[in-house]
Amino acid sequence: MEIHGGIDGLPAGARLVTTVGVFDGMHRGHQRLVRELVRAARRWHAEPTVITFEPHPDAVLRGAPPPLLCDPAERLARLEQAGVAHAVLQRFDAAFASQTPEAFLHRLGEGRELVGLVMSPESALGRGRTGTPERLREIGEREGFAVDVVAPLGASGATISASRIRDALALGRLPEARRMLGRDPAVVGTIVRGDGRGRLLGFPTANLAFGEHVALPADGIYAVEATWGGPDPLRPTRRAGGVASLGVRPTFEPGGRILEVYLFDVEEDLYGERLRVSFVRRQRSERRFASAAALIAQMERDAARARQILGRRGSSRRHRAQVRRHPGSSTR
Numbered sequence: 001m002e003i004h005g006g007i008d009g010l011p012a013g014a015r016l017v018t019t020v021g022v023f024d025g026m027h028r029g030h031q032r033l034v035r036e037l038v039r040a041a042r043r044w045h046a047e048p049t050v051i052t053f054e055p056h057p058d059a060v061l062r063g064a065p066p067p068l069l070c071d072p073a074e075r076l077a078r079l080e081q082a083g084v085a086h087a088v089l090q091r092f093d094a095a096f097a098s099q100t101p102e103a104f105l106h107r108l109g110e111g112r113e114l115v116g117l118v119m120s121p122e123s124a125l126g127r128g129r130t131g132t133p134e135r136l137r138e139i140g141e142r143e144g145f146a147v148d149v150v151a152p153l154g155a156s157g158a159t160i161s162a163s164r165i166r167d168a169l170a171l172g173r174l175p176e177a178r179r180m181l182g183r184d185p186a187v188v189g190t191i192v193r194g195d196g197r198g199r200l201l202g203f204p205t206a207n208l209a210f211g212e213h214v215a216l217p218a219d220g221i222y223a224v225e226a227t228w229g230g231p232d233p234l235r236p237t238r239r240a241g242g243v244a245s246l247g248v249r250p251t252f253e254p255g256g257r258i259l260e261v262y263l264f265d266v267e268e269d270l271y272g273e274r275l276r277v278s279f280v281r282r283q284r285s286e287r288r289f290a291s292a293a294a295l296i297a298q299m300e301r302d303a304a305r306a307r308q309i310l311g312r313r314g315s316s317r318r319h320r321a322q323v324r325r326h327p328g329s330s331t332r
Helices: 028-043 057-061 072-081 101-109 133-143 162-170 174-181 292-325
Strands: 002-004 015-020 047-054 086-091 113-119 146-149 186-192 206-209 220-228 238-247 258-263 274-284
Touching: 015 028, 028 047, 028 113, 028 174, 047 072, 072 086, 101 113, 101 133, 113 133, 133 146, 162 174, 174 274, 206 274, 220 258, 220 292, 238 274, 238 292, 258 274, 274 292
Parallel strands: 002 086, 015 047, 015 113, 047 086, 113 146
Antiparallel strands: 186 206, 186 274, 206 258, 220 238, 220 274, 238 258
């Protein structure tokens, strides 16, 4: 997949089928849209192209971006995995937001051949979101490109969206968020030095700092899976299970919200490493303990419980893999 720093960086003479959006989270709705984009590109003998934005449009239009569901590098990796040929990281600013749909499409097709747009019913392009599917079809009839509208994907009676996933996470509804994402909710952060209290308690933790405002689940204790290493976030070189604490650490002097991860059976120094933490199950809420000894005893129970949860998940995955390898097998 080729990555371009703006629409003008797309190759001259390219024959393109395009979709436009933030694609934060690359959730199941996004996945369906991109699958249809790739199919349309094959049908029209064109190159599937995704135009996404940096920063998030809400940073310009509403003054602040929402918490991000997906690390930017992972978003690009998932687009490439889905078969996208070109990913455009278009800078979103006031000038870009003020373009009419016609101006945007003229810029996109200048020196190239735009043969199709793929979009969802609720998406819109251009100033004031005036580029609705109906209007774009009218423009397409004049300019010679088709518009495919992909039916939205629903969950629990409503359309899957990044805002619904953020709401589910904030309320601690991890299974609901997982159903909409199609995978475990996850965050990516850099491991930094903390106050060392976890090591003193016998549970040395990796403390994560985030470069962006990320979408975190509700405070509590979680069984987690962590990955790190390698240039591609979807093909890490290292992985480990663990237990994570998210919150303000009320047993001690409460401070800012922090994510601490205790990785099972990992001895190496990981300071400065980029860690991807997937939230598998919320075990309990955060609470204050009367003493450090009481906290240590609970941490031991939390770690044992997390190992059980992750062990069962691993067994289930191995069983599914065996079934896939032997689909025709049966027992008598």
